[in-house]
Amino acid sequence: MTHTERRKCEKLASGSAMAAALARRNHVWVGTETGILKGVDLQRKHAANFTTTGKPQREAAVSALCWGAGGETHILVGCMDRTVRCFSTEEGAFQGQRRCPGGEGAFRGLAQAGGMLITCVDSGVLRVWCGDDKEAPSDPLLELRVGPGVCRMRQDPARPHVVATGGKENALKVWDLQGSKEPLFRAKNVRNDWLDLRVPIWDQDIHFIPGSQKLITCTGYHQVRVYDPASPQRRPVLETTYGEYPLTAMSLTPGGNSIIVGNTHGQLAEIDFRQGRLLGCLKGLAGSVRGLQCHPSKPLLASCGLDRVLRIHRIRNPRGLEHKVYLKSRLNCLLLSGRENWEDELEEPQKPSEEPPEDSDVDELWASLEAAANGKLPRSDQTLRAPGAQKRNKCPRAGGLCVPSPQ
Amino acid sequence: MAKATVKSGGSGKKSLKRKAAMPEPQEAAVAGDGATEGGVQPPKATAFPPGFSISEIKNKQRRHLMFTRWKQQQRKEKLTAKKKLKKEREALGDKAPPKPVPKTIDNQRVYDETTVDPNDEERTVRLCQQLSTVIPNSHVYYRRGLALKKIIPQCISRDFTDLIVINEDRKTPNGLILSHLPNGPTAHFKMSSVRLRKEIKRRGKDPTEHVPEIILNNFTTRLGHSIGRMFASLFPHNPQFIGRQVATFHNQRDYIFFRFHRYIFKSEKKVGIQELGPRFTLKLRSLQKGTFDSKYGEYEWVHKPREMDTSRRKFHL
Numbered sequence: 001m002t003h004t005e006r007r008k009c010e011k012l013a014s015g016s017a018m019a020a021a022l023a024r025r026n027h028v029w030v031g032t033e034t035g036i037l038k039g040v041d042l043q044r045k046h047a048a049n050f051t052t053t054g055k056p057q058r059e060a061a062v063s064a065l066c067w068g069a070g071g072e073t074h075i076l077v078g079c080m081d082r083t084v085r086c087f088s089t090e091e092g093a094f095q096g097q098r099r100c101p102g103g104e105g106a107f108r109g110l111a112q113a114g115g116m117l118i119t120c121v122d123s124g125v126l127r128v129w130c131g132d133d134k135e136a137p138s139d140p141l142l143e144l145r146v147g148p149g150v151c152r153m154r155q156d157p158a159r160p161h162v163v164a165t166g167g168k169e170n171a172l173k174v175w176d177l178q179g180s181k182e183p184l185f186r187a188k189n190v191r192n193d194w195l196d197l198r199v200p201i202w203d204q205d206i207h208f209i210p211g212s213q214k215l216i217t218c219t220g221y222h223q224v225r226v227y228d229p230a231s232p233q234r235r236p237v238l239e240t241t242y243g244e245y246p247l248t249a250m251s252l253t254p255g256g257n258s259i260i261v262g263n264t265h266g267q268l269a270e271i272d273f274r275q276g277r278l279l280g281c282l283k284g285l286a287g288s289v290r291g292l293q294c295h296p297s298k299p300l301l302a303s304c305g306l307d308r309v310l311r312i313h314r315i316r317n318p319r320g321l322e323h324k325v326y327l328k329s330r331l332n333c334l335l336l337s338g339r340e341n342w343e344d345e346l347e348e349p350q351k352p353s354e355e356p357p358e359d360s361d362v363d364e365l366w367a368s369l370e371a372a373a374n375g376k377l378p379r380s381d382q383t384l385r386a387p388g389a390q391k392r393n394k395c396p397r398a399g400g401l402c403v404p405s406p407q
Numbered sequence: 408m409a410k411a412t413v414k415s416g417g418s419g420k421k422s423l424k425r426k427a428a429m430p431e432p433q434e435a436a437v438a439g440d441g442a443t444e445g446g447v448q449p450p451k452a453t454a455f456p457p458g459f460s461i462s463e464i465k466n467k468q469r470r471h472l473m474f475t476r477w478k479q480q481q482r483k484e485k486l487t488a489k490k491k492l493k494k495e496r497e498a499l500g501d502k503a504p505p506k507p508v509p510k511t512i513d514n515q516r517v518y519d520e521t522t523v524d525p526n527d528e529e530r531t532v533r534l535c536q537q538l539s540t541v542i543p544n545s546h547v548y549y550r551r552g553l554a555l556k557k558i559i560p561q562c563i564s565r566d567f568t569d570l571i572v573i574n575e576d577r578k579t580p581n582g583l584i585l586s587h588l589p590n591g592p593t594a595h596f597k598m599s600s601v602r603l604r605k606e607i608k609r610r611g612k613d614p615t616e617h618v619p620e621i622i623l624n625n626f627t628t629r630l631g632h633s634i635g636r637m638f639a640s641l642f643p644h645n646p647q648f649i650g651r652q653v654a655t656f657h658n659q660r661d662y663i664f665f666r667f668h669r670y671i672f673k674s675e676k677k678v679g680i681q682e683l684g685p686r687f688t689l690k691l692r693s694l695q696k697g698t699f700d701s702k703y704g705e706y707e708w709v710h711k712p713r714e715m716d717t718s719r720r721k722f723h724l
Contacts, residue, residue, distance in 0.1 A: 307707060
């Protein structure tokens, strides 16, 4: 085995171990238009790229992200070429993918319910797939036609078998996947406006309000509407407008009373949906907002958009920008980790325990290949780890350089 | 009498000659007195009574005869006058006075106050025409208030690659919209400091049809690179160095300066440049992801003056 090949093997071995450790710590996962999944660690201000092929492709642009089963250990990535890839945050690598054919267009919604995968595409084909993604593309368990021009499909976090869909000239509908083929709730359009013209429909984002059955939507005609399926009225219970540009993304705040919306001009606003008034705005974005998510307990908001920058804002006391990370491609969607501890204190004691396993992995690798270089490796690895946290990030690249020349 | 016969010999009507023989000497004599002839005239005309005109002769044939005789005489006089002038001109050589311009009906046209002065054409229209000479394979069309969203599908179907719209305010151009056509980005600029070809001092002759080279200076950020590529895509990718023409887009402090020059290498190290063509300054206001759609389009970058211009040292392009 030549010197360069040995270096590469070592790089891969240490690299994957490093990547796994890093991936677990990432706070935000962002999907881009070039098909790359980026994991951003805000503590260390470090962003890592994860791809299946290693090269960016526009055909595999990420259009939907959602957490996989079992907490926040897996991420399901929906791409433009109709594949859903499974990424493991523990391993830091893509584990498998499955093709989900049917209908046309990009994925508008991706959800996990009891081991089953729910997908909805642009042309309105909503399918439920069997959860085992190692198999060849199988037939869907359930298929629903939701209507063309779907912009968003959202799953109710309280009832995983209930989903809501809405889009351009496609009214809001709430479906029960275990029930009949008819929607549970079908929204009615508002009355004609003051010129007696029909008001067009363009639902861009939908959220279920926790603690009740209500839904809230934001439209491309800069309206925010609240619907209540429990009431006999099928028209919106509350309607407000914000700005002059289409609202593209929305997120519920941890308080439970307000939402944050973003529009195509990069304006973010917090709106109270009980009273229907504007609470405040957030500055900083220059491009259209594509993804918004609030942390479930902390007053933090992650936003990404076409200006290629991921921003973390603090929503209250005081309202302002916390972090800003430049990621080189246009960002389509994001997932914010909901865990409580964002600092690494719990991770630190584990570090020494992590090192021996990596060491033994590497040792096993070399033992299987060549007995000669075994003795030198642990020493070189330890010199790398001794300096500090910063150096660890650069290990995968620096690892090869520290290997002594073969005898 | 001898003169009369010479004259009648010229006319060639012998019978008339005999008839007219009698009154002719009288008329000829009168003509000789009354007519104003040049000094070179042979003394052939006989005198006529003053105030006499040929049209008063009642006899049609005789009148016709007199008229033709008079016409020939005039022609001869004119020819001799011309010859004389020509001799004089040749004699004088270069110092001859300029030839007088012959009067035509067209020349003598009465001045109509509604005539359109070609120098009166609007600056925007002139700028469009000059830009179309700078950018090869380009055509100028008048917008006449048509909606851009309807123009764009037509342009795409006719295989155009880019659309430039120049916006004007009170006859001066102040905005430029550059849209890369098959669903490419659309940039909206504010235009200022426009100088047309006439207003540029020390300029060279009009640009030729050669494809110019392009220089893009100082586009550093990702946004800057996108805009730079958009400008470069306006021109064909095969510059003809024979034409020695170059178009420059120079970015400084977020202002893009456009200049069009012709260069010449005087020696190994020295270059001379002549500025041709229009010059203007652009400032980016927004960059949209798709083709022009100001209401529902998605913006990649929007200039927000109150948020972005807070620091004097922060630039975006």
